[in-house]
Structure formats: C-alpha cells, structure tokens
Amino acid sequence: MRIYIAFEGSFEAFDVSTDETVAAVKLMIKNRFHLPLSEEKQGRQYLELTYAGASLRDSWSLADVGISFCSTIKCFVKEEDQAVLFIFNMVTRQRMVIVEGKALFNDKVSQLRTLVALRCGFPVGVFCLRTSDGLELYDCNFLRDYGLDPGTTLRLDVWDGWKEFLLGCLLGKKLQVQHFLSDERPVLKYQRRVALYIAAFHGHVELTEWALAQGARPHEAVGAHPYRVWCQEALHPDVSKCPVHAAAEAGQLLILRAFVRRSVLALQCKTAAGHTPLALACSHGHGDCARYLLRKMQSTVSLPKVALPMSIYIKIKQWLSRAQSRSRSKRHRPLGATVGATVLVDGFTSPQMTSRSWKQAACKASSQGPGGRLPPLRVQPAAGAKLRPRGGTHLLPPLVAPGSSAAPQQPLQPRRPAVASPTLEKRLGNVRLPPVPLPNLSRPSGPHPCFCRASPASSARACFCAHRGRTVRENALHCLALASTFKEKGWFQQLEIARVLARKSISNVKAHGSLSSQENPLGIIL
Numbered sequence: 001m002r003i004y005i006a007f008e009g010s011f012e013a014f015d016v017s018t019d020e021t022v023a024a025v026k027l028m029i030k031n032r033f034h035l036p037l038s039e040e041k042q043g044r045q046y047l048e049l050t051y052a053g054a055s056l057r058d059s060w061s062l063a064d065v066g067i068s069f070c071s072t073i074k075c076f077v078k079e080e081d082q083a084v085l086f087i088f089n090m091v092t093r094q095r096m097v098i099v100e101g102k103a104l105f106n107d108k109v110s111q112l113r114t115l116v117a118l119r120c121g122f123p124v125g126v127f128c129l130r131t132s133d134g135l136e137l138y139d140c141n142f143l144r145d146y147g148l149d150p151g152t153t154l155r156l157d158v159w160d161g162w163k164e165f166l167l168g169c170l171l172g173k174k175l176q177v178q179h180f181l182s183d184e185r186p187v188l189k190y191q192r193r194v195a196l197y198i199a200a201f202h203g204h205v206e207l208t209e210w211a212l213a214q215g216a217r218p219h220e221a222v223g224a225h226p227y228r229v230w231c232q233e234a235l236h237p238d239v240s241k242c243p244v245h246a247a248a249e250a251g252q253l254l255i256l257r258a259f260v261r262r263s264v265l266a267l268q269c270k271t272a273a274g275h276t277p278l279a280l281a282c283s284h285g286h287g288d289c290a291r292y293l294l295r296k297m298q299s300t301v302s303l304p305k306v307a308l309p310m311s312i313y314i315k316i317k318q319w320l321s322r323a324q325s326r327s328r329s330k331r332h333r334p335l336g337a338t339v340g341a342t343v344l345v346d347g348f349t350s351p352q353m354t355s356r357s358w359k360q361a362a363c364k365a366s367s368q369g370p371g372g373r374l375p376p377l378r379v380q381p382a383a384g385a386k387l388r389p390r391g392g393t394h395l396l397p398p399l400v401a402p403g404s405s406a407a408p409q410q411p412l413q414p415r416r417p418a419v420a421s422p423t424l425e426k427r428l429g430n431v432r433l434p435p436v437p438l439p440n441l442s443r444p445s446g447p448h449p450c451f452c453r454a455s456p457a458s459s460a461r462a463c464f465c466a467h468r469g470r471t472v473r474e475n476a477l478h479c480l481a482l483a484s485t486f487k488e489k490g491w492f493q494q495l496e497i498a499r500v501l502a503r504k505s506i507s508n509v510k511a512h513g514s515l516s517s518q519e520n521p522l523g524i525i526l
Helices: 022-033 102-106 109-120 163-171 174-179 185-202 205-213 243-250 253-262 277-283 287-297 310-331 358-368 422-428 456-468 472-483 491-511
Strands: 002-007 010-015 043-051 072-081 085-089 094-098 127-130 152-158 300-302 307-309
Touching: 002 022, 010 022, 022 043, 085 109, 094 109, 109 127, 163 174, 163 185, 163 358, 174 205, 185 205, 185 243, 185 253, 205 253, 243 253, 243 277, 243 287, 253 287, 277 287, 287 310, 300 310, 307 310, 472 491
Parallel strands: 002 072, 085 152
Antiparallel strands: 002 010, 043 072, 085 094, 127 152, 300 307
C-alpha cells in the first residue's frame, strides 16, 4: 500500500503494509529525511503524525484508523521540555507535570503551591506538599533547600478525612459533599467555602447553587483552616482568593454570571496582590469572561430617584458591608483561635494533613479517646445505703468430644449473689439451677460444596477489568473518545474506528491469556 507523507512543504511516497504500526512509519520517515532527533536533559524532539485531524499513537496500526491507499499523512517535528517536577495527587490518584524550567528551584515553596492550585483547582489551604520520604515543604523555604532534583515526584496531601469530600467537589456530586461534611461548626463553614471555590473553578452549577444557598458568598475569601487561623502572618497569600477569582481564572462564564447576580461586590473584590476578577480573566486569556465583567463595570444602576454608575454603587455597598461586619464583631466573639480550639504548630504538633480517608480518620479519633476532657463524675452513694455486689459470671461446662467414653464431669453451677433479697431467697429456696448446655462441635470431614458460580460473561468482564484497569463501559467510552478526534471523518467512520480499537484492546487481552477466543464483552456496548 502506498501512502504519502507531507513534511515541511514536500510530499514523499512510502510503500507500507496495512499492518504496519505508526512507530515503524516514524522510523522510516526519520531515515528518509535524515532528521536529527535528540533527547537531552533540557527536553526532547519527537515526530508526530496526524491524519484526519487526529494525532496517531505509536501502538496503532494503519488499518486501525482507516488509512487506505494513497492517503496523505502530515508529519511534524515537535519539541517537549523535560518535566521539572511531578505532583502526585492523593485525592484523584493522578500525576501532574510541572514544566516551568529549572529556575523554579530558586523560588519559594509558596510559588510552587500557587502553580499546583491553578492546575488542580484546590484552594492552597486544603493541601500541602511532601517528598517521597514524608518531609513537608513549608512556604517560607526555597525548593533548593530540600535538595530536590529535576524529575522528582512530590506528594499532594490533604486534611485527614477530606479525601471523599474533595473528590465529591471535583466531580460536582452534591450528595457526596453533603455526606462527608464535618460536625464541627467552624470546619463546616470552611468546607462550604471550599466547596464553592472548587465548584466555581470546575464549573459545577448544581454544587455552586447549593453552596450559595448554604451561606457561602462569592466575594468572601476562602481563608485558612480553622486549626491554622491563629498564624495569619505565616499563611500563604492566596488564602485571600475568593470563589469569583477561581471562576475568572478558569474562564467559567456561567458561574461568573451567577456570582454577579448574587452580589455585585464580586466585581471589585481583590486578592492579596490587588488583582480583580477582570484582571485575572485578562491575564489568563479568557476574552468572553473579560468582556462580560467589563460590560458590567460600565453599566449603571437605576434607583427610584437616581441612577448611579456601577463603580459608585459598589463603593456604597462595600461601605455598608464593612459597617455591618463591625456591628456583628461587637456582638460576637472576635476572629481567630479561642480557648479550647485545636491549634496546629508546624514542626511541633502531629501532622493532620496525611490524606487519610474519612473512615481512617474516624478510627484514629476514636482510638485517641476524648483527649483533654475530664473523666465522668462518680456518684457517691447516700449515707446508710447498702451496696449490692455484682453477681458472679456463669461458668460454662467443659466440652466433651462426641463419642468419647469418658464420663462427663459435673458442670459448675452459677454462683448466687453474696447478698440476696428475701423475696429472691423464698423463690429459689434450695432449688439447683440447671446447667447451660452447649451444642456438639461439628467437624465435617469432606469439603463444602461451592455455591458461587460465575457466568462466562462475568468472568470475562472481570479478567478484562483486571488487565486494562477500566471497566467494559469505560473502555468503550475511551475508544469512542479516541475516534472522535478524527474530526474530518464522518460519524459512522468514527464509529467503525472505535470498533476496531475496541477489538484490538480485546485481542491484546487475549494475548496475555486472560480471555478465551469466544468472549468479547465489548461487543455488547460497541
């Protein structure tokens, strides 16, 4: 089969077989055009082949993606910088790649945490970074102080008992978020602000509406965890970010509209660096969000007897909000840690950001006991009251093997209480209580019959899931997503490519001996 390769304005014909892989075609192109591809410490150069608008993977064969006779494949030489650091997210179990150049090691840990927060959508107050040895990285130190090398993998840990809660926020599952909320009132308020921040970053409308209904405000800073509110000077500057800032950075226009309808103060709230949502939307290249915010800032507010520009109206609302907060602060307790509250000190207290699950955190809390609580008071008996001692425990008779000729021993009778009431003495008298018998031990000699029978289809699906790491439905959706990247192909042609990729995944499982030749669980879905 003859195909054509378009590379830098020239077309070259190649005679290949239909079963040829993309990796073999790349090797032929490299030898034909004498491309000096290299792989260095700073990065690497590699070839990329595209057909019908989609990038071809090295493991695919030409027949898998429908490449026929006289087809044209485009070839590009791309450069990829080497990853400086890898961040393993303990919540999603995925690895993030940080490519910022070696100059990142001359920055502080706080700068790295800012980059990680922009990638995963978490507020900086809910996670910390640790090395593979469990050493925590503090914001005030430089990365070079920890002796990290390029390509090191760091671990992103969250608060104990928060994994399920944060995963529900990432997926937008309101019921899961509600189920794993904390019982402590300060932590509960903080979790509502965190849920609104993550929902705004990822564009979950239902979770956003729920968080707003629970009292979270879009122009209110997420802040720090209640266990760390006492150390305001050592906190990360990004704790001053609000949910509206997260929506502007991620380009979530629908969330921005909902926030502005909720409160116009969201238009002018600023971060610690003085950035407004409009400035963040412009710096991240979200033109539609920037145009919407700019149009709102240039609008006017019509009141019964006067029309005010939006900037003046926002200043009046801010003044009223500060006055209300001052009046509330006089009636309620001041902000910060109070007597009896839990306080965490870096390097002194036991770490509570180790990504324990909700169940593990609950077991740890129950094993530690009440902590600093006083023991319960013992009620003193009244004067002249008689104490009744507790009765003795019932002693069971010894076991005798079935068929034994030995005479069974006389079982021990339960002891009576030392002091009994007269009514009880009259009722019992000299009657001996009967012993408590036990059933004979059953020791079957033969094996038990197996009642668990698995169908061939279920066993095939189980083998496929164990080998591929995903369910049958997830694999079918994965193949359809890969086929949809061929945008220049029709829908039926994309479906046929998905079928071929699904069949190939089954054949790879057969090669490892996991499925028989008649078991094809993907045939039902695709």
